[in-house]
Amino acid sequence: MPHFCTLIPGDGIGPEVAHAAVKAVNATGVDISWKLAELNETIILESGKTLPPHVLYSLNETRVGLKGPVTTPVAGGFQSVNVALRKALDLFANVRPVRTLPGIKTRFEDVRIDMVIFRENTEDLYSGLEHEVVQDVVTSLKVITRAASERIANYAFGYARKNHRKKVVAIHKANIMKLADGLFLRCCREVAERFKDIEYKELIVDNASMQLVMRPETFDILLLPNLYGDIVSDLAAGLVGGLGIVPGANMGATHAVFEAVHGSAPDIAGKGKANPTALMLSAVMMLTHLGEAAAASKLQNAVESVYAEGKNVTSDVGGSASTDEFTEAVVKAIKGQPS
Numbered sequence: 059m060p061h062f063c064t065l066i067p068g069d070g071i072g073p074e075v076a077h078a079a080v081k082a083v084n085a086t087g088v089d090i091s092w093k094l095a096e097l098n099e100t101i102i103l104e105s106g107k108t109l110p111p112h113v114l115y116s117l118n119e120t121r122v123g124l125k126g127p128v129t130t131p132v133a134g135g136f137q138s139v140n141v142a143l144r145k146a147l148d149l150f151a152n153v154r155p156v157r158t159l160p161g162i163k164t165r166f167e168d169v170r171i172d173m174v175i176f177r178e179n180t181e182d183l184y185s186g187l188e189h190e191v192v193q194d195v196v197t198s199l200k201v202i203t204r205a206a207s208e209r210i211a212n213y214a215f216g217y218a219r220k221n222h223r224k225k226v227v228a229i230h231k232a233n234i235m236k237l238a239d240g241l242f243l244r245c246c247r248e249v250a251e252r253f254k255d256i257e258y259k260e261l262i263v264d265n266a267s268m269q270l271v272m273r274p275e276t277f278d279i280l281l282l283p284n285l286y287g288d289i290v291s292d293l294a295a296g297l298v299g300g301l302g303i304v305p306g307a308n309m310g311a312t313h314a315v316f317e318a319v320h321g322s323a324p325d326i327a328g329k330g331k332a333n334p335t336a337l338m339l340s341a342v343m344m345l346t347h348l349g350e351a352a353a354a355s356k357l358q359n360a361v362e363s364v365y366a367e368g369k370n371v372t373s374d375v376g377g378s379a380s381t382d383e384f385t386e387a388v389v390k391a392i393k394g395q396p397s
């Protein structure tokens with residue numbers, strides 16, 4: 059039986075990186091039947107629905123998705139597709155491993171960065187509860203609940219234990235948002251009590267941002283509410299070479315959607331310049347989730363070997379290869395590995 063996976067190419071550079079990732083996954087020899095679910099700005103505007111039924115239908119059938127970015131209009135227009143998808147499927151944990159890749163020039167060449175970011179994915183300021191009280195006065199509600207905070211904390215500590223990680227740091231602003239972030243922090247502390255084998259620390263988000271830039275190698279597992287998690291994960295991506303190389307997963311109890319951290323990059327869309335590494339490494343996470351460990355490590359090793367060689371990397375990481383040239387090099391590296 060093949061694995062059935064929903065493929066959402068998205069828009070902007072989405073179709074380019076999705077095509078590349080599928081090519082690389084298929085080259086590993088894993089048996090996947092891809093179910094295409096188109097989702098982009100035009101479909102959303104024409105259907106009048108942020109999440110058209112065909113996308114939800116497909117994900118409810120397969121329970122596993124590989125997703126490219128989808129453009130969200132800024133300051134107006136429709137709601138974010140990603141936020142809607144995470145809420146609809148209760149994808150409560152956003153997981154972003156941030157690791158040094160061999161051969162990529164960064165500001166931190168003498169240190170090895172290896173952290174995993176756990177961001178709560180369903181509430182906080184992303185609840186979309188905004189209200190114009192009177193003209194030019196707007197409120198935006200930050201919602202933090204015990205249920206969601208405990209769930210993400212349990213997930214992060216559980217991952218830490220399972221993957222032999224040593225330290226979890228909860229990141230917050232409870233000195234100012236004493237009730238909201240205070241509740242998040244209390245839940246983290248309570249969960250930490252049940253994981254005595256894992257070291258637990260807390261950092262205020264502004265200090266955490268500075269520490270990440272000054273001593274990134276000291277971070278292991280980061281545990282954050284939604285908004286700080288969103289911002290800090292892009293900061294962390296910058297430490298290892300940028301948005302083009304950092305993968306991500308949105309995990310729920312029943313569904314999982316794997317997607318890169320980056321957006322639809324309209325500035326380079328259609329130019330053959332997009333780096334598909336982030337989505338390829340998201341596919342590695344997907345293969346692991348599907349129990350295809352051998353295929354996952356084949357793809358991971360192939361990507362790393364192309365970077366270590368350094369001849370076929372894209373311009374965002376200092377090379378001059380096109381999306382297709384990079385993808386061909388990865389496919390060749392996969393085929394060159396013993397099966």
Ligand code: NAI
Nearest residue numbers: 127128129130140301302320321322323325326332333374
């Ligand atoms: P962006 O991530 O699309 O681009 C930021 C910068 O990074 C740009 O200079 C872009 O060229 C570069 N970049 C991003 N991904 C790259 C890749 N794979 N290879 C090479 N360079 C890459 O962020 P931006 O411009 O803020 O957002 C554009 C649109 O994407 C917005 O509508 C936003 O809402 C949406 N977005 C969607 C996401 C999703 O669907 N998961 C996540 C983040 C943003």
